[in-house]
Amino acid sequence: MKIYKIIGLMSGTSLDGLDLAYCHIWEENRSYKFDIKASKHIPYAKEMELKLKDAIFLTADELLQYHNSYGTWLGKQAKIFIDEEQLEVDYISSHGHTTHHQPQKGVTFQIGSGQHLANESGLSVICDFRSNDVALGGQGAPLVPIGDALFFESYDFCLNLGGISNMSFEVEGKRIAYDIGLANMGLNYSTRKAGFNYDDGGKISRKGKINPTMLDALNSLDYYDLPFPKSIGYEWFVEKVVPIIEATNDSIENILHTSVMHVAEKVAKEILRNSKKTEHTVLVTGGGALNHFLIETLQAKLGDTVLLVIPSKKIIDYKEALIFALMGVLRITHQINVLAAVTGAARDSSSGVVYLPS
Known part of the structure; x- marks a missing residue:
């Protein structure tokens, strides 16, 4: 029985901070099981909270710069969490932080560059779970279902x-x-x-x-x-x-x-x-x-x-981080993780982009 040891990262619209959930996820009797082994919440400093809130007003080049620097910051937080808890980790699965979501225009964007996150943490990263569904005509949301x-x-x-x-x-x-x-x-x-x-x-x-x-x-x-x-x-x-x-x-x-x-x-x-x-x-x-x-x-x-x-x-605090960890496992194993019945896309998909550290 393969147990996936994966960290789910979640930053939501409430802007209260970053959630990290270290999860063991496995399949047993054709059913998925989980155990949240360790967790951490990192409140956003006021400056970061305001910058994330106002990211929709950044110019294109400013937004991309922030996409990269926020990805590096995510990688640093993941690495600190791993060192603090002495964790054995296979992957990081990151939602990022949604700055733009206009699916009616075919646009959704979650900052937190996967490559920067992977390079900083030294681990393979799965992220950008919404873009493929939007490209298939869906809302790119909700993903938690x-x-x-x-x-x-x-x-x-x-x-x-x-x-x-x-x-x-x-x-x-x-x-x-x-x-x-x-x-x-x-x-x-x-x-x-x-x-x-x-x-x-x-x-x-x-x-x-x-x-x-x-x-x-x-x-x-x-x-x-x-x-x-x-x-x-x-x-x-x-x-x-x-x-x-x-x-x-x-x-x-x-x-x-x-x-x-x-x-x-x-x-x-x-x-x-x-x-x-x-x-x-x-x-x-x-x-x-x-x-x-x-x-x-x-x-x-x-x-x-x-x-x-x-x-x-x-579960209240870390359910979303847990489910993004699951979505990462499903992506790695090439299984469906985004449901067309939920998003309105042309078809179900196995979404997310994998980044390797270098």
Whole structure:
């Protein structure tokens, strides 16, 4: 039985930092198994957080320079992690950080040069998982559903509350998934404006009240009416959501409370719309799973027939890094890791580019 020893790297739209998960992944009885042996979260310094957030405004040559330097930085962090934990590693599988995502224009870009990462770490690297799917006419997102299907198939729905909310589920033997809409991206934008890193456990939002004008504006965003497959990126947030937040002259408590109500309402609507049984289980991961007020609000909107399952903190924090490790294993073994039923591409694919150190 071959055990792949691989580090998954993930930087998401919430911009809270880099996640590293050292995983053992193997196939047993035609089913994939995993063990997260070690993990590490590296918060972004304020300067890096701002540079990643504003990368969509860089010129082409500035963006490519940052692509290379960020790749080198990723390699350094991986090497430090390996040395600290004395790890035996076969590969690094990196999501990079999405700076541009406009699949309707055939464009998606995740910075973090694979060659620079490989050279700095001294290990083979698999990255750039989205480009091939976009070239095949797909959204290039979401990618996590392959891991939902192979690792977490016992749940009726897999819900991720990261910067963006997305979910995946099975319909007649096919995995369906799409970005629902907002989650922590809006919440974090507002808390950071108020001088907080995030709303710990939803304590601030719990104190607020609904701002009806803001809630109506968020609920009326055109994206929510689009059919799937569909996905959103930071550009959509800047263009469509930031103006609503900025136009809302209210307390931070009320703005966050309203944002939570919006997220819960839209997520609950999508889960209930796709519920086919009398009882369902929903695995909830991503930073939003730790926002107690959001989870309580969502559970109330779902009612008694849908149970939200909050897993261990390690799974909450490192599920995406784990699944990108799996995607790397599937790429190395020439197996499908991106699902056309999810992205809308012309066909399933084994995506990702392999870089060797030199």
